[in-house]
Amino acid sequence: MPDSTTSRVSLTLGSSIESVDTVEQTAEDFAQRAGFDADTVPNIVMAVREAAINAILHGNSYSPEKQFTASFETSSDGLTVRICDQGAGFDSSRLPDPLAPQNLLRGSGRGIFLIRAFMDEVHFRQLHPGTELTLIKHRAPAKPVA
Amino acid sequence: MSMKVAIRQVDGITILDLSGRITLGEGSITLRDSVRDVLAKGSKKILLNLGQITYIDSSGIGELVSAFTSVKNSGGELKLLNLTQKVHDLLQITKLYTVFDVWDNEASAITAFG
Numbered sequence: 296m297p298d299s300t301t302s303r304v305s306l307t308l309g310s311s312i313e314s315v316d317t318v319e320q321t322a323e324d325f326a327q328r329a330g331f332d333a334d335t336v337p338n339i340v341m342a343v344r345e346a347a348i349n350a351i352l353h354g355n356s357y358s359p360e361k362q363f364t365a366s367f368e369t370s371s372d373g374l375t376v377r378i379c380d381q382g383a384g385f386d387s388s389r390l391p392d393p394l395a396p397q398n399l400l401r402g403s404g405r406g407i408f409l410i411r412a413f414m415d416e417v418h419f420r421q422l423h424p425g426t427e428l429t430l431i432k433h434r435a436p437a438k439p440v441a
Numbered sequence: 442m443s444m445k446v447a448i449r450q451v452d453g454i455t456i457l458d459l460s461g462r463i464t465l466g467e468g469s470i471t472l473r474d475s476v477r478d479v480l481a482k483g484s485k486k487i488l489l490n491l492g493q494i495t496y497i498d499s500s501g502i503g504e505l506v507s508a509f510t511s512v513k514n515s516g517g518e519l520k521l522l523n524l525t526q527k528v529h530d531l532l533q534i535t536k537l538y539t540v541f542d543v544w545d546n547e548a549s550a551i552t553a554f555g
Contacts, residue, residue: 312466337527345499348465394536400510402503405535409499412534 302328305366310355318347318365322376329369330434338413339374339432345406346378346428354380354426373415373433384426387419444468444494446475454551455484456522460493463501472501476508476519485517486554490547492523502531509541518542522550 306321308314322343326336347365355361361381368375391398393405411417416431444461457475462468479487489508497505505521512519520542524532532538544550 315465341498344464348498348500352465399536399540400506402507402510403500405499405502408535409531 301368301370303366303368305364307362307364310351310357310359310361310363312351314363315344315347315351318378319344321365321367325367325369325374325376326432329374329432331374331432335432342410342413342430343376343378345410346376346430349406349428350378350380350382350426353385354382356382371434373431376430377427378430379422379425379427381425383424384421444471446471448475448479451547452551454486454488454554455479456488456490456547458490458493460495462496463494463504464496464498465500469500469504472504472508476511480512480515480517485512485515487512487517487519488522488544488547488550488554489519490522491525491528494525494528497528497531502535502537505541506537518554520544520550520553522547 302325304321304325306317308317319340322340323336326339331339343365347363350363351357355363363378363380366377387407390407391401391404393399393401393408398404407417410428410430414430415433416429418429420427420429444459444463444467447458449456449458457479459472463472476487489505509519522544524543524545529538532541532543542553544553
C-alpha cells in the first residue's frame with residue numbers, strides 16, 4: 296500500500312559520485328514509499344540519478360566548493376524531486392536531440408532525454424547562480440470501482 | 442557494486458564478460474580501459490557480454506557507443522550479447538538498438554563475426 300501522507304526530506308551534498316549514490320538510494324526509498332510499481336521505480340531512480348549527475352558534472356563541475364541539494368516529497372499526487380546545483384546554468388531548449396542521426400553516436404548527451412522519458416513532468420528554473428530541476432511522477436489514477 | 446570484466450577468447454573472438462554496474466565513474470572507466478586494452482593487444486572482433494549487468498546509466502550507454510566507434514575506427518567489429526530487459530529497453534528508447542549488432546546466443550554471435 297502506498298503511503299498517502301506527505302513525506303519530505305532535503306539533502307545538501309558535495310559534488311561527488313558518492314553523493315549521487317546517496318540521492319539514488321533516497322529516490323528508490325521515496326518511489327517505493329509513494330507506491331509506484333516494480334517497473335516504474337527503477338525508471339524514477341534512473342531519472343533522479345541522471346539529474347544528480349547533471350548537477351555535479353555539468354552544474355558544479357565537480358567543484359569541492361560547490362554543493363547541490365536534492366529534495367524529495369511524496370504526496371497523494373505522487374513524487375516530486377528537486378535538484379538544485381550552484382553552476383552557471385544552461386538553456387535546456389538548446390540541448391541537442393540525442394535521437395538525431397548526427398548525434399546518435401555521440402558518447403554523451405542522453406541524460407536529460409532519459410529524465411524526460413521516465414518522468415511525467417520536468418521543469419527547469421534558473422537560480423542565478425545555478426539550476427533547479429524539478430521532476431514529477433504522478434500516481435496512476437485510481438481505477439473506477441465496478 | 443562496481444563493474445567487473447573477465448576476458449576470454451573463443452574462436453578468435455575476444456569476449457568481455459561484464460558484471461555489475463556501468464555508471465559514471467568507475468564502471469564507465471573500467472569498460473573504456475578494457476576495450477582499449479584488448480584493441481591495443483590486436484583484438485579486432487570484440488563481443489561484450491552484458492548478461493550480468495545490473496544497471497546502466499547515460500554515461501554507461503555513452504561508453505558503449507564510444508566502444509563501438511573506437512572498435513569500428515580501428516577496423517574491427519563490436520557486438521553485444523545477452524542484453525537484460527532494462528538495457529534492451531534503454532537501447533530501444535535511445536534508438537541505439539539498431540546501431541548495435543545485438544545477439545542473445547553466444548555461438549550465433551561468434552559465427553556472425555566476419
